[in-house]
Amino acid sequence: MQLESLDSLDLARHVRPGDGVIFQQGCGEALSVAERFVQQRASYSGARLFLGSGFSCSFQPEHADHLRFSGIGGIGSLRKLASARALDPIPCHISSIEPLLRQGVIASNVVMLQVSPPNERGEYSLGLVNDYVRTAIGRARVVIAEINRQIPWVHCDLPLTAADISVAVETDRAPLELPPAPFGALERRIAQHIGDLIGDRATLQMGIGSVPEAIMSSLADRRELGIHSGMIGDSAVTLMECGAVTNAHKGMDAGVTVSGVLFGTQKLYRYAERNPQIRLHPTSYTHHIGVLARLKNFVSINSALEVDLTGQINAEAIGREHIGAVGGQVDYIRAAALSEGGVSIVALPATGKSGDSKIVSRLSGPVTTARSDVDVVATEHGVAHLRGRSLRQRVRALVQIAAPEHRERLLAEARQVLGENV
Template identity: 80%
Template sequence: MQTIALDQLDLARLVRPGDGVIFQQGCGEALNLSEKFVAQRAAYSGASVFFGSGFSRSFALEHADHLRFSGIGGIGTLRKLASSGALDPIPCHISAIEGLLRQRIIRADVLMLQVSEPNERGEYSWGLVNDYVRTALQQARVVIAEVNRQMPWVPCERPLLAHEISVAVPTDRAPLELPAAPFGELERRIAHNIGDLIGDRATLQMGIGSVPEAIMGMLADRRELGIHSGMVGDSAMRLMQCGAVTNAHKGIDAGVTVSGVLFGTHSLYRFAHRNPQIRLCPTSYTHHISTLSRLKNFVSINSALEVDLTGQINAEAIGGDTIGAVGGQVDTIRGAAASEGGVSIVALPASGKQGDSKIVSRLSGPVTTARSDVDVVATEHGVAHLRGRSLRQRIRALIAIAPPEHRERLRAEARQQWGENL
């Protein structure tokens, strides 16, 4: 391992034109490295970057003059890149990414990390993100690690060792934060509608957004909950602190909250530092059906951009505007179906910002989750149970939770396609 000061780092000596480059996603992004990477981009013109989620301002449209961008979708600040066409989305399940890296379908010639300082055994924590990065490391020619003094040492499935790092860059910079999304009465109504589906000893998977935050906010009175999720934020920390989450009855990983990433504030990062009740694991564990099927009472809660009247879910794009991603939705929905006592919920507001219905007769974007996988759909107007229901039963149930002012139109459109018997 070579140590180089940040102001002396010449990435042109390490990155080649045409290389595939991976950064840790979201709050784990190595900000000093990403800023230097785009500043020096002309030296390795044609290099490509693969993204998960993004919350920084490091990458912009003008950087496409020398760089190529791909990723799982337009999550966070990547939406502008995706919707402009500068970022080419790769439709894939989170559980598939490690395999795509091993097959070099997604290339990882250079890996850019932000890690903790080593512990007393010389082990570096992956910091806030340990999803598919070890698999990327195994493929990489060069591993550049920003060793950040302010990065917490978060327990992980397998720490990073010095001999696995090509170049270490010491830094002292606060990592990115993702404050909890604000929520109001609308989100509380959605959360209230699904409250009965989340009982004591449930094992939770939650995503990002105001609806998941509202749901997590109402669970403080539950007992002996567990968490097994692709990501956790401050709301999970609060449930652990108040005693609602004990992880005692998950069926696996007793006493430990398992996640792939931490997306939150410095309060969460301080809480996670050397905390044996938290473990960051790769996507091959957090999202694989062989793991999820062993969980007890696994409750998967995901969101959607729109749902059609037969139960098909679009969580990716509206027309040409790429907003989300396939992500882990299908992985966790199928995992909940395989879990003893499991249930999967797709929760969304019934109306868009312009008053349009998000329950639609035809999707305006791709099918992210097939109707055959969907279990429960919830809006502020109620809950539609779809598992095992016929098409006509589904249509009636989904119209009942659509905005009242759109129900007659949806019923008329359904009759045109499915007949008068609705």
């Protein structure tokens, strides 16, 4: 490992035009290195960045003058790139990213990391994000690490050593934070409808957003819950501290909350510091159906942009606006169907900010999850159980959880397709 100062870091010595570049996503982004990377971009014009989620302002549409951006979708601050058509979305399940990296379909010539200072054994923690970066490192020509004194040393499946790092710079900078999404009465009503589906000893997977936060806040009275998820936030700490989450009955990883990334605030980062009750794993463990199917009572809760009357889910785009991603939704929905006692829930408000129905007769974007995979859909008006139901049964169930002012129109539109006896 070659140690350099940040001011002297000349990335043109390491990055070539056309290289595929991987940054850790979300809160794990190496902010200081990213700033240098953008400043020096003309020196490696045509470099291709693959991006997961983004919560910083590092990458802007004007940077497409020399950089090429692709990624899983317009999540967080990357929506600006997507709206400007500067981000080329790759529709893929999270579980497929590591295979795509191994096969070279997604190039990872250069990997930019943010890691913790080493422990007493000389091991560097991947800090806040593990997910697919280990696989990217295995394919990389160069690994550049920002060793940040403010990054917690978090247990992971395989820490880094100096031999894994080509070039390193040392920084002392607060990492990105993602505060819990605020929620109100509407989200609480959705959580209340879902509550009966989440019993004691359930193993939880939840995504980002106000509805998942409302659900997590309602579970403090549960006992012996487990967590196996692609991400966790501050709400996981709350449930662990109050004793609701013990991870004792998941069927694997006893006593350990498993995640791929930490997307939260200093509350989460301080709690995760050298805490053996939290361990970060790659997506081949957090999202692989063969692993997930071994979990007991696996409850997967995800969101959607819209749901059509037959149960098809769109979680990616409205028209040409990419504001979401395929993500891990299908991975988790299919896994819950195989889990003993498992259930998968897609939860969303019945209407958008403009009052338009999110239960629709025809999707305005792509089909993220096929109707054959969908189990339960929930809004503030109730729960629709779809698994094993016929098309007409699905229409009736979904109309009942749509906003009342849209139900008559939705039924009329359904009858045009399925007949008068809907």
